[in-house]
Amino acid sequence: MDFNLPEELQMLQQTVRQFVDKELIPIEMQSKDGVELKPDVKTRLEKKTRDMGLWMLDVPEEYGGAGLDLLAQVVVWEQLARTAALPSRGETIFGPEVRPILYSLNDEQKQRYFYPVVKGEKTMCFAQTEPDAGSDPGSMKTRAVRHGDHYIVNGVKRFITDAEKADFAQVMVVTDPAKGSHGGISCLLVDMNTPGVKITARYKTIMGDEPCEIVFEDAKVPAANLVGKEGEGFKLAQKWLSVGRLRHGARAIGIAERCIEMGSSYAKQRVTFGKPLAERQAIQWKLADSYIELHAARLMVYQAAWKSDQGEDTRNEAYMAKLYADEMSVRVVDRVLQIHGGIGLTLDLPLAKWFVDQRSRLITEGASEVMRMVIARHVLKTYG
Ligand SMILES: Cc1cc2nc3c(=O)[nH]c(=O)nc-3n(C[C@H](O)[C@H](O)[C@H](O)COP(=O)(O)OP(=O)(O)OC[C@H]3O[C@@H](n4cnc5c(N)ncnc54)[C@H](O)[C@@H]3O)c2cc1C
Known part of the structure; x- marks a missing residue:
């Protein structure tokens, strides 16, 4: 059993990390509503992602995409989530979003819907x-x-x-x-x-x-x-939902990692009652708990993505990874916001935005209670 990312994925991880640190983090608080990128900024960043070979991450190469497998996509999404520069939903800087349902279209439908989406002519x-x-x-x-x-x-x-x-x-x-x-x-x-x-x-x-x-x-x-065929709607939906859940998981771990970076750095600088916050156990435990939970979530997300790339059914793993990682990120953002005190509540830092965004993730695309309900069904069927 080898838990290391393959060398090419480590290189991809480094490339995207550097791109985020150099190009995105410096501009992340320019748009305080954080919903849309300015058109000129978007065009500039799109040129860079094309140059890096990251255009349409999940689209097969035969259609002009980067053709990344799921583990590679998770690695990229995780790094991208370390910045609040990109909108959390909707448009990206990686070309048109080709939803997996479009691969299920017949040839005639592909002409009318799939290719126009890939070319950026339709959304x-x-x-x-x-x-x-x-x-x-x-x-x-x-x-x-x-x-x-x-x-x-x-x-x-x-x-x-x-x-x-x-x-x-x-x-x-x-x-x-x-x-x-x-x-x-x-x-x-x-x-x-x-x-x-x-x-x-x-x-x-x-x-x-x-x-x-x-x-x-x-x-x-x-x-x-x-x-597809009449009555197949739910079955088709299953095909792409696991991918969406792992995308949630990857986003959650990227945000949690950046929060820990920010929390650790701020705790070292900020002095109260004559000592840096980093020397207080109450603050250290927030960082330690966050780090432990991030590690667990990352293993869950990577393992589910890897297993899916082996062609195995990962519905349960994807549910567990989405649920755990999203809830973990809410706890981590909350702790790190607390470490920052009042400045954490301002729009000068991305923490308040993530606090709201990640909270919303416990409702959208599969609410936590519903994830637990499905996982419990699996447990009750499997054991006892
Ligand atoms: C910003 C945003 C964007 C969205 N985008 C889309 C989109 O593009 N397309 C789309 O189709 N939908 C979209 N949605 C809808 C979203 O997926 C739903 O809001 C979500 O599935 C929850 O459904 P609901 O709001 O009806 O809550 P409800 O289903 O009414 O649930 C209310 C609460 O009860 C809990 N609950 C429900 N059933 C149970 C149970 N059996 N046991 C215990 N607790 C339970 C839920 O977890 C939740 O906490 C979006 C929602 C938002 C807010």
Whole structure:
């Protein structure tokens, strides 16, 4: 058993770390809302990531991407998370985000949706959540009824990130209410300019991003836009959800590491009652606990990514890694913010932003309670 990263991944890690230290950390507090990069900054950084061979990290080389396996992606995401310069959701400086669902498209659909996304000509959003169906998507109501060569879609989707910018949405719909989540939910690609598709609300969040509500009123969607077979929506979703969870985990460990760097450095400089904070046990224990938990989370995230690259089912490992790493990062940010005192609460440092962002991660893309529920199911099935 070898726990060391392969040499080429160690080199990749160093390259991205240096890029973050040199290019991103110095500008990270320029945009205090931290949601969008300025266009000229984005263009400059994009040129650098292209030059480093990191354009479209996870896209296979045959489509012009870097073709990194999951462990390599985790290594990159972890390093990138050490800075608050990049928006925590949405656009990146690594080219268009090609959501894994697009690989499941047939050749004709790829021409209309996949290639335009890869070329940066179209963007998409993912619409699953509804006002009465968040953690329990099986209770969704948005209905698609087949009429000859098209579907008629009616329903409401809520909290959809990037809906306003998207050219099309990947919409999860009920095609067979009797089957529900056991073969009754399908995935449709819906052009956002389809008559009957409207953005009806925008929610301001504490993180700064503004997910939207989309209403579908008798929207006519070609049957040719069905992804996979009817009723396969949930099965397809499983294919990419583990990747998203490990991305969460990698982000959490990157943030935690930078917080520990910041906490240690500040504790050495800041003198109270005649001594640096670093000499106080109350402060040392915050750093020690943070370091131990970061180590555990990193092992979990790396192991799950490595196992996935071996072609094994890593659903449970991905759940555990996402849950543990996200919760760990909230504890670490909280401790390090505490070490900084009042300055930790200002927007001169990234701590307050991470405090809010990482807290939000315990709700979005799989709330902690739901992760625990799924892990408990596995435990009860496996033991006793
Ligand atoms: C900023 C933001 C962006 C988002 N982007 C998208 C997007 O792009 N696309 C999309 O489809 N959705 C998106 N969402 C929706 C997000 O995925 C949901 O908010 C999330 O799944 C939780 O659903 P909910 O809000 O309905 O909470 P609920 O499901 O109502 O849950 C409320 C609370 O109860 C807990 N809970 C639920 N069930 C149980 C149980 N069985 N046992 C114990 N506790 C339970 C939950 O953990 C949670 O703490 C986004 C949300 C936000 C805030």
